[in-house]
Amino acid sequence: MDKTVNQKAWFLVLPVFLVVAFSAILPLMTVVNYSMQDTFGNNQFFWNGVGWFKELLDPSTDLGGRFLASLGRNLFFSAVILAIEVPLGIVVALSMPREGWSVAACLVILALPLLIPWNVVGTIWQIFGRPDIGLLGYTLNSLGINYNYVSNDFDAWATVIVMDVWHWTSLVALLCYAGLKSIPDAYYQAAQIDGASRWAVFTAIQLPKMNRVLLIAVLLRFMDSFMIYTEPFVVTGGGPGNSTTFVSIELVKIALGQFDLGKAAALSLVYNLIILIVCWIFYTVMTNAGADRAAKQGAA
Amino acid sequence: MARIDLVDLAHSYGGNDAAPESFALKPISMIWRQGGAYALLGPSGCGKTTLLNLISGIVTPSRGKILFDGADITPLSTQKRNIAQVFQFPVIYDTMTVGQNLAFPLKNRGVPKANIDARVKEIADLLDLTPYLKRKATRLTADAKQKISLGRGLVRSDVAAVLFDEPLTVIDPELKWQLRSKLKALHRELDLTMIYVTHDQTEALTFADTVVVMHDGRVVQSSTPAELFDKPAHTFVGYFIGSPGMNIVPAEVSGREARIDGHVIGLHRNYGVLPSSARIEIGVRPEFVDVAAPASGLLSATIERIDDLGRIRFARVRVGDAKFNARVPPGFSIPDNTAGLVFDPGHVHVYADSILVEGIA
Known part of the structure; x- marks a missing residue:
């Protein structure tokens, strides 16, 4: 059969191509261009090759030191909130009712924090934690606990972490709840007949059946916390000192505070690369788990 | 192993006050002897699964009593009833190996390790699962999984009865035949009371020595396969069987x-x-x-x-x-x-x- 050649199809692709070009390719290339240059303002640029990238990875330089320190803080932050939110989310999901009107009530209450914009969450906690007028800060101080997130590193970290846990544990809980709901009743009945304890039911049935949604929850929470900007910026502004300055805050400081476009561009490219690599790892793990399942079903 | 007596047993999902005609299981009284192979046969919605779940304790009856060896077990929970049940779809503990899956009911009851190993080996041999004992159960085919479920049902030697709820639904026709004769052989070998729910007359007639035919929540006939064929007690049995x-x-x-x-x-x-x-x-x-x-x-x-x-x-x-x-x-x-x-x-x-x-x- 002869194929009809119709070049008009290209016109149909053109709008998408244009949108992608303007929204992704051109800005990215601009950043790549900046990352190779230095600027002193007035639109004057000087070629710097891979100089910024070398500095970024060298802790002895100012740029490298700041980047690596904020990266370390960021990874630590992600680890802490994952270690709290994932187990907490599972516990919340397990203790949720399975049927009746209370299910809807629980779901609505759980979903509420997720609907609040980031900077509003930040503002809520910023005021909530103030020692002079905030409910939390005032109460803690009148109980004799010297709490002040503006001056104390530990207090600042605690505030940022508790805020994130408050904001996002619901997400993990809702995902886990969906995972739990998909377990057929026969599993619980079989476990009952097999004489399984509550703990055995959790480790042998519930946890394995939740592993896919947990993987998604970990991915979402890791990416979100790794890119966190608004909430700590609103609450602590990255302080006291640099103690809660995460990579994104550092990036904005360099790009917009100091107007060092070259350094900022190099930093954002590396930042972007880290995120892509992590995504790729998760994607591979998840599709492998999926392929496993598909292979089993195919064999069945 | 036990004799099972059903005394005026009836169940309605709408509660005890529901109209008598709406009962999912109308009052029945029966005696099932120790070591027998029974099949509950009937079309979908005839009450056979309800009856099975009443015996296993997943559902509590609206009326009547269930006796195991003369002892009233009606108020007892599933765990305390000492029965085993195999479900329609395979239930596998994903993180465990085949061997661990088979050992699970014994382990939960604190059976000594040596006894567990011996019994698991015996059951695995009977079901041809021995080569897979060390394999993760999740990677197996649906029929191998269902064999594991069967094995978990049969692994305890002290159960009052083993209940099967249409266990061969997910199995390919060819393997169905094999597994069915396997079950029959296991019944002879293990001397367990087995109760098998199915809507497939071939399955019921080949497996059981007594077939209980149910229709619309009632038992219409309970007798040997030959008698069901030669002398149906009810016209429903006549056209449902054969x-x-x-x-x-x-x-x-x-x-x-x-x-x-x-x-x-x-x-x-x-x-x-x-x-x-x-x-x-x-x-x-x-x-x-x-x-x-x-x-x-x-x-x-x-x-x-x-x-x-x-x-x-x-x-x-x-x-x-x-x-x-x-x-x-x-x-x-x-x-x-x-x-x-x-x-x-x-x-x-x-x-x-x-x-x-x-x-x-």
Whole structure:
């Protein structure tokens, strides 16, 4: 059969191509261009090759030191909130009712924090934690606990972490709840007949059946916390000192505070690369788990 | 291992006050002996799964009692009842190996490790699972998984009964046959009371030594497979069991004669005078009605079509308004659409309001 050649199809692709070009390719290339240059303002640029990238990875330089320190803080932050939110989310999901009107009530209450914009969450906690007028800060101080997130590193970290846990544990809980709901009743009945304890039911049935949604929850929470900007910026502004300055805050400081476009561009490219690599790892793990399942079903 | 007594057992999902006709299981009383192989057979919605879940304790009955070896276990939870159950779809503990899956019910009950290992090995041998014992259970096929579920049901030697809830639904037809004979062999080997729920008559008839046929929440007959075939106690059993099912035709019966469409068929038993208010029917399996060339002494029928089942041929015939299935004897060729029907009088049964009437020999 002869194929009809119709070049008009290209016109149909053109709008998408244009949108992608303007929204992704051109800005990215601009950043790549900046990352190779230095600027002193007035639109004057000087070629710097891979100089910024070398500095970024060298802790002895100012740029490298700041980047690596904020990266370390960021990874630590992600680890802490994952270690709290994932187990907490599972516990919340397990203790949720399975049927009746209370299910809807629980779901609505759980979903509420997720609907609040980031900077509003930040503002809520910023005021909530103030020692002079905030409910939390005032109460803690009148109980004799010297709490002040503006001056104390530990207090600042605690505030940022508790805020994130408050904001996002619901997400993990809702995902886990969906995972739990998909377990057929026969599993619980079989476990009952097999004489399984509550703990055995959790480790042998519930946890394995939740592993896919947990993987998604970990991915979402890791990416979100790794890119966190608004909430700590609103609450602590990255302080006291640099103690809660995460990579994104550092990036904005360099790009917009100091107007060092070259350094900022190099930093954002590396930042972007880290995120892509992590995504790729998760994607591979998840599709492998999926392929496993598909292979089993195919064999069945 | 236990004798199971059902005493006036009934259940309604709408609660005890629901209308008697709406009960999912109407009151039944039965005794199931220790070591028997029972099948609960009936179409979907007949109450057989309800009955099974009542015995396993997943559902608590609205009325009546269940006794295991004379002890009332009705209020006990599933765990305390000491029964095993295999479900319609395989239930596998994903993180465990096949061996660990089989050992799970024993481990939870604190059986010593040496005994667990010995028993798991025995069951794995019986189910041909030995090569897989160290493998993760999730990676196996659906039928291997169902074998593991079966194994978990059979692994405890002290259970009162092993309940099967249509366990072969997910299995390929060819393997179904194998697993069914395997189960039968296991039953002989392990001396466990087994109760098997199914809607598939072949499964029920090959597995069980007593088949309990259920219809609309009632037990309509409980007897051996042979008796279900030869002497159905209810017209429902007649047409539900057998393929094609029994011919049930309205007739007039008096003494040793039945009359269909004015034609007289001799009967082996004397039925005296049946109450005139009852709906009288005769039932005869297609295997016991032969098609013959039309003759004056035979009930004449119109042949509508012939179904060739390979080993045997059945003719679909019409007598007045009544439709019949009748056997076509080997080598018989049908000259035209009319034929005579030859009944085997020993296998013609009489039903009054769907219930078998025992005549006098």
